[in-house]
Amino acid sequence: MPTFQGPKNGADQRIGIVVAQFNELVTERLKAGALAELQQLGVSADNITVISVPGAFELPRAAQQMSLSGRFDGIIALGAVIRGETDHYQYVCSQTAGGLAAVSLNGPIPVMFGVLTTDTLDQAINRAGGKVGNKGRDCAAGVLEMIGLTKLLKA
Numbered sequence: 001m002p003t004f005q006g007p008k009n010g011a012d013q014r015i016g017i018v019v020a021q022f023n024e025l026v027t028e029r030l031k032a033g034a035l036a037e038l039q040q041l042g043v044s045a046d047n048i049t050v051i052s053v054p055g056a057f058e059l060p061r062a063a064q065q066m067s068l069s070g071r072f073d074g075i076i077a078l079g080a081v082i083r084g085e086t087d088h089y090q091y092v093c094s095q096t097a098g099g100l101a102a103v104s105l106n107g108p109i110p111v112m113f114g115v116l117t118t119d120t121l122d123q124a125i126n127r128a129g130g131k132v133g134n135k136g137r138d139c140a141a142g143v144l145e146m147i148g149l150t151k152l153l154k155a
């Protein structure tokens with residue numbers, strides 16, 4: 001049975017990265033991981049645009065503007081939502097995830113969900129280059145694959 005997997009070669013791919021500033025101790029590490037992986041996969045630094053937003057809740061709007069600009073082939077959205085004392089966490093997580101999913105589903109290009117949603121700072125750091133890995137790196141590899149699939153299935 002044939003299965004399709006998009007190429008992970010980044011040559012000529014134009015990538016938008018939108019990063020939340022909230023918990024920047026974590027999100028800067030996610031960004032570094034994404035940039036390192038994109039470079040290793042052959043994406044030119046000239047083809048990467050990074051923009052920052054205040055927090056995860058603002059990621060979907062920025063991703064939508066990037067998606068509709070026509071200037072990108074794929075988007076990586078990075079953030080770190082860490083539970084506090086109230087139920088605010090639930091609203092931020094659900095609206096951020098739902099908003100980014102809608103931009104990816106309804107827009108012309110793929111959007112990768114690189115938003116950590118954790119109970120503690122340690123859990124977030126462990127997933128931003130610590131012992132569990134780097135979600136930014138994961139999203140970088142994934143966005144190239146999704147771009148390849150998008151182009152393959154559009155053809």
Ligand SMILES: Nc1c(NC[C@H](O)[C@H](O)[C@H](O)CO)[nH]c(=O)[nH]c1=O
Nearest residue numbers: 020022054055056057079080081082
């Ligand atoms: N608590 C966290 C937030 N909260 C801020 C929201 O994302 C948003 O910027 C604000 O409600 C204004 O619209 N953001 C994170 O990224 N991470 C958090 O842990």
Ligand SMILES: CC(=O)[C@@H](O)COP(=O)(O)O
Nearest residue numbers: 082083084085086088089
């Ligand atoms: C995820 C959040 O918005 C959270 O950091 C806010 O903290 P708190 O619930 O203690 O106000």
